[in-house]
Amino acid sequence: MARVPSSVGTRKRLKEMLAGDPGEIDTSVFVRQAVRLMIEEALEAEVSERLSRGYYERGPMAEAPGTPRGYRNGVRVGRLKTAEGVIEYGVPQVRGIEGWQSEIRAALGGKSEELERLAVEMYARGLSMRDIEAAFTGADGRCLLSRSAASRVCEALWADYQEFARRDLSGIEVAYLFIDGVAERLHLGQPREAVLAAWAITMTGTKVLLGLQPGTKEDTVCCSDFLRDLKARGLADPVLVVTDGAPGLIRAVEECLPRALRQRCLAHKLRNLETKVPAERWREVKAMALAAYHASSPKTAELAADEFRHTYANELPSGVKCFDDDFAACITYLRLPVAHRRATRTTNLLERLFLEERRRSHTIPHAFGERAVLKLMYAALQRASGTWQRVALTDFERKQLLTLREELDREFTEKHRVTQSASRSPISSKRGT
Incomplete structure (x- = not known):
């Protein structure tokens, strides 16, 4: 059986976590796995650079006959102490090159806090090249990763974030949906633009962050696009939707979620x-x-x-x-x-999250551009959502919600029937002619 890099297994475990209910993700475990993935991909990139070949690839011939080219020789376990606990990671072993040691591994000990910060934000900011290079810079100021290696790590982590952002929502049974927007400077030198966010309380009482998307402004078109994206990923009409008084958002909710009640914040x-x-x-x-x-x-x-x-x-x-x-x-x-x-x-929970996001954005002034701002917002919101407490839902309350859901479905069906009848009436036909 062919051996695979340690990062492949770690990436698979992260994907399995993200494929489940977002509200059930253990933040501490997530961070440890994310840090492990960063370290393993950085170490594997370092070895590939040194050997001039990836896994199961042929590299250039040695400079002189009899000169050892070096080769991979399995993996052993490395350990890093962090605030989230001890993180174990795979260390690729190299043989055939006398005296060679990984510079990245030697520098990891003093970088645990930086790596944890980046792990939390990697699914939000995709780890810019500047972030990755800073994380793997030695005490002498020299970056231990080449730009090509850092680029590979950056793109791999950004791909993971995109997969998370496109996750299937059909397995989340939403009772209450909350939607709000915040004005952000998505483009340097341009006026602030709206970014729409949605979170939900499920039928089990779990609070879940569902979506984050630029809306340009809170008009009907942008808000409808946001809601259609959620529905395209499997979101069913909730029992109640809570919004502010933005007319565009109100119309979008009434058009896209016609079976739901609407609450004004x-x-x-x-x-x-x-x-x-x-x-x-x-x-x-x-x-x-x-x-x-x-x-x-x-x-x-x-x-x-x-x-x-x-x-x-x-x-x-x-x-x-x-x-x-x-x-x-x-x-x-x-x-x-x-x-x-x-x-x-109210939508107060989103309001508090936006305040947290604003506090963090002031500490990262170079986060300009739609991609960078969205990723930073996601990091702040996702980190804060880890502290959300569940809403207690008894069996009786669940039955109440299901009964209300049935009432709303009947009201929608009757309203639709009346509308169809009116459109087919003789009076309507004459007016049409």
């Missing part, structure tokens, strides 16, 4: 309302607005909303208009199980 809504109210009156107005938004049921919410309108109709007409705008979507979450309402009324 209450955090965004309250910020909009505050701009319409004098500062000295905000505490009072906010309390009355929350009485409606946080009511115990949709009917109670409507009663509280009537009280709000009656109280401020003459004094704060612009505030009442803002409060009324899309009010039904602001209280949609009241149809959900009581224990889930707090977790589904």
Whole structure:
């Protein structure tokens, strides 16, 4: 049986991890495997450079008859102590070259923190050439990898990231879907552009990051493309979708996910309302607005909303208009199980992730360009998502969601039937002629 490089087995294990449920990935194990892959590919590239040939390739003849050319002679285990624990990796052995030792392996001891940082970000930033060269630069300032070897490592890791970004979502049963956008400088010297992100709470209570994609702006076309990409990868209509008030995003959700309920993010809504109210009156107005938004049921919410309108109709007409705008979507979450309402009324989790991403982007000022920014954002979001706590879902609550799902399917079917009937009616036909 032909021997294969150690990195092949490590890459296979990483792919198997990524092929499963993203929410079940053990971040510590993932980082250790990623560091191991980087080290093994770097060591294998170093040996290939020294021998002037890859695995099972013929190299040039020796410079003089009888001069040893050197050859591979198996693999032994190396160990690296890191904050994530001891990482074992395959060290290719070379025979036939007297006194030869791996310079990369000799320099690894003081690079563990750098390698861990790069391992977390390699699926986000694809490891730029600058990153790889910095990780494998010795104490004397000399890079221990040739540019061709560093390029091979860089491209291999970027291919892994792309595979992760295209992963199948059909095995993820989504209950609640959250979508938001953040403005980023994707192109140097150009205005900030929207990057759309989506995460979900599954029917098992797991929180999962699903997608990250440039949208140019939060218009209907860009948002629809984002949602269609998720659906093309197997995402089914969730029970509820939570968004901010961007008109393009709202229309895209209604068009692409017609079987789902839509919830307007209450955090965004309250910020909009505050701009319409004098500062000295905000505490009072906010309390009355929350009485409606946080009511115990949709009917109670409507009663509280009537009280709000009656109280401020003459004094704060612009505030009442803002409060009324899309009010039904602001209280949609009241149809959900009581224990889930707090977790589904805002997109705050994405907001916190965006803040973390912004904090990290300031420390890497050279991350310009769509590819670099997207990869950096993914690194920050994926790292933060590792701390997400599950949402408790009892059997009774799961049955409630399934019942609501059936109700929504019936509502969609009936609405579709009525629409089809109207389009075929004699009156419609005459108007068409």
